[in-house]
Amino acid sequence: MVAVEIVVALIGGGVSIVTPLLGYYIYKWKKKLDPEPSEEKYCQILETEVSRVGGFPLINTNRCQETKSQCPTCNKYFCPFHKTRNNNGDLNGGHICPDNNP
Ligand SMILES: [Zn+2]
Numbered sequence: 099m100v101a102v103e104i105v106v107a108l109i110g111g112g113v114s115i116v117t118p119l120l121g122y123y124i125y126k127w128k129k130k131l132d133p134e135p136s137e138e139k140y141c142q143i144l145e146t147e148v149s150r151v152g153g154f155p156l157i158n159t160n161r162c163q164e165t166k167s168q169c170p171t172c173n174k175y176f177c178p179f180h181k182t183r184n185n186n187g188d189l190n191g192g193h194i195c196p197d198n199n200p
């Protein structure tokens with residue numbers, strides 16, 4: 099019955115390799131079913147302190163449709179134009195970031 103024991107050992111070894119892979123695929127599959135709402139991200143420049151004239155925000159929104167990325171400091175999402183930190187209030191892009199360590 100040596101052959102059976104070898105087969106059992108092979109199956110046993112195979113299962114221990116397959117199980118983490120299976121877990122990984124289930125994880126990927128669940129991710130697919132429940133995707134992160136990345137499409138709904140928008141430039142959050144209006145949620146920062148922007149210069150306003152007569153109540154109207156003075157911002158350049160020309161690039162706000164481009165790919166948004168998250169500011170590591172204030173965790174808001176910005177387009178490439180508003181991504182940089184700009185606490186000087188000039189109009190060359192960036193956002194006023196509530197960061198106490200300049
Ligand atoms: Zn923007």
Ligand SMILES: [Zn+2]
Pocket residue numbers: 169170171172173174183193194195196
């Ligand atoms: Zn920021």
